[in-house]
Amino acid sequence: MPRRVLGSGAPVDFAPSPEHELLRQTVRDFAVREVEPVVAQHERERRFPSDVVAMLGPMGLLGIPFPEDEGGAGLDTLAYAIAVEELARVWGSLALVVAAHTSLGCGPIHTAGTPGQKERFLVPMAQGRVLGSFGLTEPGAGSDSGGTRTTARFEKGPGDGTWVIDGTKRFITNARYAGTYVVTARTGTRSDGSPEIGAFIVTDPTPGFSVGRIEEKMGLHASSTGELIFDRCRLPADQMLGGRGDGWKLFLRALDGGRIAIGAMAVGLAQAALDASVPYARQRQQFGRPIGSFQGVAFMIADMATEIEAARLMVYRAAWLKDQGRDHALAAAQAKLFASEVAQRATNAGIQVHGGYGYMEEFKVERYLRDAKLTELGEGTSQIQRLVIARRLLDLEVM
Amino acid sequence: MQIVVLLKAVPVVGTERLDAAGRVDRSAGLEPNGNDEYSLERALTLTEAHGGEVTILSVGPAAATDPIRKTLAMGAARAVHVLDPGLIGSDMAATARVLVAALRRLDFDLAFAGADSSDGGGGLVPAMVATQLGLPYLSYAADVEPLDGAVRVRRISPGGYHVIEAPTPALVVGTQLLGAPRYPSLRGIMQARSKEVATWTLADLGIDPATVGEAAAGTRLLRTETPPPRGRALVVRDGPDAAVAQVVAFLAARGLA
Numbered sequence: 001m002p003r004r005v006l007g008s009g010a011p012v013d014f015a016p017s018p019e020h021e022l023l024r025q026t027v028r029d030f031a032v033r034e035v036e037p038v039v040a041q042h043e044r045e046r047r048f049p050s051d052v053v054a055m056l057g058p059m060g061l062l063g064i065p066f067p068e069d070e071g072g073a074g075l076d077t078l079a080y081a082i083a084v085e086e087l088a089r090v091w092g093s094l095a096l097v098v099a100a101h102t103s104l105g106c107g108p109i110h111t112a113g114t115p116g117q118k119e120r121f122l123v124p125m126a127q128g129r130v131l132g133s134f135g136l137t138e139p140g141a142g143s144d145s146g147g148t149r150t151t152a153r154f155e156k157g158p159g160d161g162t163w164v165i166d167g168t169k170r171f172i173t174n175a176r177y178a179g180t181y182v183v184t185a186r187t188g189t190r191s192d193g194s195p196e197i198g199a200f201i202v203t204d205p206t207p208g209f210s211v212g213r214i215e216e217k218m219g220l221h222a223s224s225t226g227e228l229i230f231d232r233c234r235l236p237a238d239q240m241l242g243g244r245g246d247g248w249k250l251f252l253r254a255l256d257g258g259r260i261a262i263g264a265m266a267v268g269l270a271q272a273a274l275d276a277s278v279p280y281a282r283q284r285q286q287f288g289r290p291i292g293s294f295q296g297v298a299f300m301i302a303d304m305a306t307e308i309e310a311a312r313l314m315v316y317r318a319a320w321l322k323d324q325g326r327d328h329a330l331a332a333a334q335a336k337l338f339a340s341e342v343a344q345r346a347t348n349a350g351i352q353v354h355g356g357y358g359y360m361e362e363f364k365v366e367r368y369l370r371d372a373k374l375t376e377l378g379e380g381t382s383q384i385q386r387l388v389i390a391r392r393l394l395d396l397e398v399m
Numbered sequence: 400m401q402i403v404v405l406l407k408a409v410p411v412v413g414t415e416r417l418d419a420a421g422r423v424d425r426s427a428g429l430e431p432n433g434n435d436e437y438s439l440e441r442a443l444t445l446t447e448a449h450g451g452e453v454t455i456l457s458v459g460p461a462a463a464t465d466p467i468r469k470t471l472a473m474g475a476a477r478a479v480h481v482l483d484p485g486l487i488g489s490d491m492a493a494t495a496r497v498l499v500a501a502l503r504r505l506d507f508d509l510a511f512a513g514a515d516s517s518d519g520g521g522g523l524v525p526a527m528v529a530t531q532l533g534l535p536y537l538s539y540a541a542d543v544e545p546l547d548g549a550v551r552v553r554r555i556s557p558g559g560y561h562v563i564e565a566p567t568p569a570l571v572v573g574t575q576l577l578g579a580p581r582y583p584s585l586r587g588i589m590q591a592r593s594k595e596v597a598t599w600t601l602a603d604l605g606i607d608p609a610t611v612g613e614a615a616a617g618t619r620l621l622r623t624e625t626p627p628p629r630g631r632a633l634v635v636r637d638g639p640d641a642a643v644a645q646v647v648a649f650l651a652a653r654g655l656a
Contacts, residue, residue, distance in 0.1 A: 018465065022465070023585065023588055026582050072582070073589065095643075
């Protein structure tokens with residue numbers, strides 16, 4: 001099915017389509033009216049926002065870039081990036097829930113699922129009835145995802161046989177609250193000695209599958225990050241996603257898309273810091289004048305705004321490339337790298353503009369900094385993004 | 400049941416500006432008038448429950464396209480946008496005449512309007528429309544219930560409420576008591592792309608341009624100004640004894656006690 005791409009299709013056109021504008025306004029209205037009032041309490045209590053997530057599904061916000069026949073809203077990656085950005089502007093934790101669900105939970109099934117798998121797993125996820133999650137990282141496999149220790153052993157048996165999964169996944173976003181997990185496991189060893197990785201769809205509950213420890217994090221306190229434990233967990237053969245050994249490629253591809261969403265989240269958090277800093281710099285008086293009238297503060301604001309705009313355009317361009325069906329791996333890595341580092345600087349500057357008040361939880365800008373740090377780590381650290389970019393440019397095995 | 404919702408595109412609340420002529424600047428950044436959205440919400444729930452469709456009717460500038468699109472994304476079936484350069488500067492009476500001419504070309508059981516607009520705030524247009532069309536006028540609706548060939552409205556009044564009934568077609572003026580408007584769903588946003596927005600001109604409606612617009616206005620705008628910001632409000636949340644002391648101190652400080 002051809003993708004519906006919004007926008008004029010002109011070579012360079014920075015005007016968002018009316019649909020993208022209406023989407024942005026809708027998500028912004030929703031975030032400010034329905035979400036913002038509950039953020040502080042959830043963050044303080046480290047409470048997963050199940051009630052808010054339940055409101056997203058009927059609006060179509062949990063399946064934005066997927067076609068309607070897969071349960072999605074039938075929009076594009078740009079629309080998805082805009083929505084994640086607007087959610088992050090109000091609540092980083094919620095944006096991360098949506099990004100992990102959409103890019104990583106739904107994304108691989110959309111890309112590689114059979115019609116039967118899409119009907120059974122993707123449709124309920126994209127409609128927002130089931131939350132999705134993605135299990136790649138392990139205690140010994142972070143940036144080096146090739147270090148995957150979780151195994152999948154095939155056993156002939158009833159029907160087409162079963163896969164038996166054993167191992168532990170760590171730092172899995174949406175753990176405990178997801179109903180469907182897409183996870184990697186070693187299905188064997190290739191002739192060159194490298195692991196053969198498969199992807200599997202696991203629904204909760206499944207005997208042998210459990211969620212372990214939930215982490216306490218520096219930021220994003222209302223999002224859930226936890227351990228997945230597989231102890232002789234049996235999956236029917238038709239819950240393998242893609243072909244045997246396709247898992248690796250599939251996950252790299254999901255991460256390309258996921259980086260766009262993390263970039264969008266970074267832009268939203270940076271924008272939140274700017275949104276808070278501008279009125280504060282205009283109102284806060286020191287030495288008899290607004291602090292924004294001192295260049296020391298004013299120029300911080302100017303730099304924040306300039307960098308945010310550049311980051312936003314990089315994220316949108318990566319999204320646009322994906323929507324055009326063009327190679328977006330480099331653009332996504334660059335956008336994610338730049339946007340996450342901009343978010344780090346902008347949210348830090350946001351605290352600096354607020355002075356001592358910025359260090360107080362009441363002023364929220366300290367939360368933006370804590371939340372933004374994740375964007376430099378998740379879906380590949382900044383160092384991994386630089387590797388991806390440098391390898392493309394140098395065509396060398398940069399390590 | 401066919402419902403027409405009269406929609407005014409107003410500047411986004413909080414961003415209102417006046418143009419060089421002292422009129423409200425409606426060239427960009429418009430949104431549906433809040434009270435109209437409450438009415439639309441009820442119109443949508445009524446057609447969802449009883450069948451039928453909602454048609455949006457808006458007299459406004461080109462920038463009204465955005466708020467119209469939003470109402471289609473919320474679930475209205477189609478829209479009529481009366482757009483004509485001759486309409487610039489029209490007063491309430493002229494706007495009502497244009498709405499009347501447009502409504503005469505539409506089939507409807509109920510017409511909904513919002514209690515007043517967040518920009519002009521005149522609150523007279525719906526009554527003018529009902530009067531000119533000879534329609535029953537049911538204002539300040541807190542609830543709307545369709546009956547067979549009639550409508551029942553719970554009308555808020557200073558002392559409580561009235562329950563009033565009228566035969567249809569009728570015009571109902573809605574308030575925010577009708578319930579919060581829905582957010583457009585993403586699917587709704589996509590579906591709105593293929594919904595019909597008919598653009599009607601004064602010529603289409605058979606209206607002489609000399610009878611509308613600024614030159615024909617029966618009222619003249621002499622001056623507009625932004626009200627000064629209000630002073631800070633004192634909100635007393637303490638128990639009665641402490642509250643009384645604070646209120647007395649507040650009044651005493653101003654020589655009022």
